[in-house]
Amino acid sequence: MSQPFIQVEGISFEYTINNHKTVPVLENVSFDVHPGEYVTIIGHNGSGKSTLSKHFNGILKPLSGNIYVDGLNTREANLQREIRQKVGMVFQHPDNQIVATIVEDDVAFGLENIGVPSSEMKARIDFALDAVGMSEFRKRPPHHLSGGQKQRVAIAGILAMKPDCLVLDEATSMLDTYGRRDILDVVRRLNNDGMTIVSVTHHMSEVAEASRVIVIEKGQIVLDGAPREIFQQYELLHQLQLDVPLASQLARLVHEYDNEFQADLIHNEEIIQEVMRLSAKRGVYVG
Amino acid sequence: MSDSTILEVKDLQHIYMEKTPLEHQALSGVSLSVEEGESIAIIGNTGSGKSTLIQHFNGLMRPQRGEVTVEGQYLSDPKLDVKALRRKVGLVFQNPEDQIFEKLIGDDIAYGPLKMGLPLKEVRDRVKWAMELVGLSFEELKDRVTYALSGGQKRKVALAGVLALKPKILVLDEPTAGLDPRSRQELLDQIVRLNEKENMTVIFVSHNMEEVAYLAKRIYVLADGRNLIDGTPGDIFGNSEVLSKHHIGAPQTVEILAQLKARGYPVNLKAYEIETAAKEMVSVLQSFRR
Numbered sequence: 001m002s003q004p005f006i007q008v009e010g011i012s013f014e015y016t017i018n019n020h021k022t023v024p025v026l027e028n029v030s031f032d033v034h035p036g037e038y039v040t041i042i043g044h045n046g047s048g049k050s051t052l053s054k055h056f057n058g059i060l061k062p063l064s065g066n067i068y069v070d071g072l073n074t075r076e077a078n079l080q081r082e083i084r085q086k087v088g089m090v091f092q093h094p095d096n097q098i099v100a101t102i103v104e105d106d107v108a109f110g111l112e113n114i115g116v117p118s119s120e121m122k123a124r125i126d127f128a129l130d131a132v133g134m135s136e137f138r139k140r141p142p143h144h145l146s147g148g149q150k151q152r153v154a155i156a157g158i159l160a161m162k163p164d165c166l167v168l169d170e171a172t173s174m175l176d177t178y179g180r181r182d183i184l185d186v187v188r189r190l191n192n193d194g195m196t197i198v199s200v201t202h203h204m205s206e207v208a209e210a211s212r213v214i215v216i217e218k219g220q221i222v223l224d225g226a227p228r229e230i231f232q233q234y235e236l237l238h239q240l241q242l243d244v245p246l247a248s249q250l251a252r253l254v255h256e257y258d259n260e261f262q263a264d265l266i267h268n269e270e271i272i273q274e275v276m277r278l279s280a281k282r283g284v285y286v287g
Numbered sequence: 288m289s290d291s292t293i294l295e296v297k298d299l300q301h302i303y304m305e306k307t308p309l310e311h312q313a314l315s316g317v318s319l320s321v322e323e324g325e326s327i328a329i330i331g332n333t334g335s336g337k338s339t340l341i342q343h344f345n346g347l348m349r350p351q352r353g354e355v356t357v358e359g360q361y362l363s364d365p366k367l368d369v370k371a372l373r374r375k376v377g378l379v380f381q382n383p384e385d386q387i388f389e390k391l392i393g394d395d396i397a398y399g400p401l402k403m404g405l406p407l408k409e410v411r412d413r414v415k416w417a418m419e420l421v422g423l424s425f426e427e428l429k430d431r432v433t434y435a436l437s438g439g440q441k442r443k444v445a446l447a448g449v450l451a452l453k454p455k456i457l458v459l460d461e462p463t464a465g466l467d468p469r470s471r472q473e474l475l476d477q478i479v480r481l482n483e484k485e486n487m488t489v490i491f492v493s494h495n496m497e498e499v500a501y502l503a504k505r506i507y508v509l510a511d512g513r514n515l516i517d518g519t520p521g522d523i524f525g526n527s528e529v530l531s532k533h534h535i536g537a538p539q540t541v542e543i544l545a546q547l548k549a550r551g552y553p554v555n556l557k558a559y560e561i562e563t564a565a566k567e568m569v570s571v572l573q574s575f576r577r
Contacts, residue, residue: 015435017431017432017435018430018431018432023435044468044469044470045437045438045439045440045466045467045470046436046437046440047467050437092465093382095382140311141309144303144304144309144311144313145334146334146337146338148333148334148494149333149334170465173464173465174381174461174494175333176332176333176534176535176536177494177496177535177536177537178333178534178535178536179333179494202465202468202471205539241467241469241470242467242468242469243468243469246539246540246561247539247543249561250540250543250561250565250568253561253562253565254569254572257565257566257569258572258573261572268539268542268543271568272546272547272550275547275552275568275571275572278572278575279552279572282572282575282576282577284575284577285553285574285575286574286575286576
């Protein structure tokens with residue numbers, strides 16, 4: 001097994017809610033993310049998943065325990081810059097991430113900060129804007145873009161930095177179906193090219209894309225495994241206020257009426273294939 | 288316009304930064320009409336003008352060209368009582384953080400009713416009512432600080448703050464984006480209840496077509512700043528031509544059915560609900576025999 005890219009070792013975290021009270025958010029969480037993995041983290045609102053994701057590039061430091069990114073401890077202030085270059089983070093609300101008045105300047109902002117030569121800058125901006133399908137908007141002011149378009153610009157800003165790992169904290173939750181599909185295509189392509197992906201999401205169809213899913217409840221890991229495995233635990237997920245992808249629900253329903261239909265499908269495409277397989281097996285359409 | 292029309296938009300246009308090199312036309316002629324007690328979804332591709340449109344409904348933006356009327360009142364009227372309008376039309380934004388500014392949850396939700404000059408007892412009752420409506424425990428959470436809330440909880444607080452004003456028209460921009468599946472379903476059920484039991488008119492913008500299918504009785508489709516068609520969810524989702532031409536998603540059920548149809552299976556695209564979609568597939572599969 002390769003050396004883990006992110007090592008989470010027994011971390012805990014809490015928020016102070018008033019003078020007398022604190023709320024524990026993470027309790028003794030440990031896991032590793034290996035280079036090239038595509039991990040999704042799910043859990044209901046307030047389960048601690050966003051807090052956890054903010055630990056991956058040192059935005060938050062654990063109260064106890066340690067996180068290592070490529071062997072670097074996120075607690076070390078002088079490693080901060082190096083860590084953030086390795087782990088790029090995209091948040092739910094693009095407005096908080098956009099700084100410039102023209103789209104391409106916004107994408108260039110991070111590059112200027114890390115001193116990328118201007119000769120290389122153009123190629124990186126071209127690549128990043130093209131990857132998110134926003135090239136034609138490069139001269140536009142970002143504040144007149146729609147939420148989905150802004151989010152694509154924010155993602156481009158991260159991609160231009162060429163990080164080893166991309167952390168998405170509900171980054172597609174404001175996008176439409178097509179916008180989300182575009183982003184997921186980008187993410188899949190980046191992952192195929194070797195980039196490590198960690199994605200916090202509520203969209204179960206997005207989870208089905210990943211190689212691994214971690215389920216968080218009350219600040220602890222309750223499930224960790226391959227999506228197809230996890231999505232068979234329908235009742236447990238429901239108790240955790242979670243869901244399964246629509247394809248899974250549909251497959252289970254069809255299976256109830258027609259038990260030859262496989263129940264453990266998780267992708268839309270698998271549903272189509274299963275209908276084709278069964279209909280071909282049964283013969284010809286007689287109406 | 289009929290007696291029960293509560294909101295009407297006629298040929299509304301909006302140009303951002305007009306007469307500058309950055310000029311951008313967001314609305315180029317939108318007309319729609321909403322009856323009291325309806326539940327209306329506005330759908331369209333990113334950049335189709337949805338958010339610009341709904342910001343006109345409570346006077347945040349004034350019509351540049353065209354008309355918007357709420358209960359017969361022209362919103363372009365310079366003497367418009369904006370305060371009264373905003374009590375009538377409650378707008379919940381896409382980003383709940385933008386709408387929360389008090390330190391404590393209870394205070395934040397009480398802000399609007401207090402500004403209305405309601406007696407303290409009434410304010411307290413309304414805060415409690417609004418919090419329980421969105422599934423936030425009044426006793427447990429009213430004295431909690433707002434900054435330690437998760438994104439989904441902030442959204443509920445923002446919604447409660449608007450509901451506490453008891454608006455006649457509730458306008459929501461992506462009401463459940465960022466909520467977990469259970470919270471999403473609970474919130475949708477509460478909105479359905481407000482619409483059906485309290486006769487609150489609901490107008491919402493959403494990218495989530497499952498949500499649109501669940502909540503809307505009628506859908507307007509926007510593209511390039513114009514409204515193209517309107518109709519029931521069955522009509523609109525069955526019209527895959529218009530949807531795909533304008534890059535608008537359909538519910539996943541319809542997408543699966545459409546792919547089956549494209550492969551020659553005789554399925555009905557109007558079966559957007561999951562049970563009916565499953566039955567469509569079952570009946571098609573039973574029609575294959577030797």
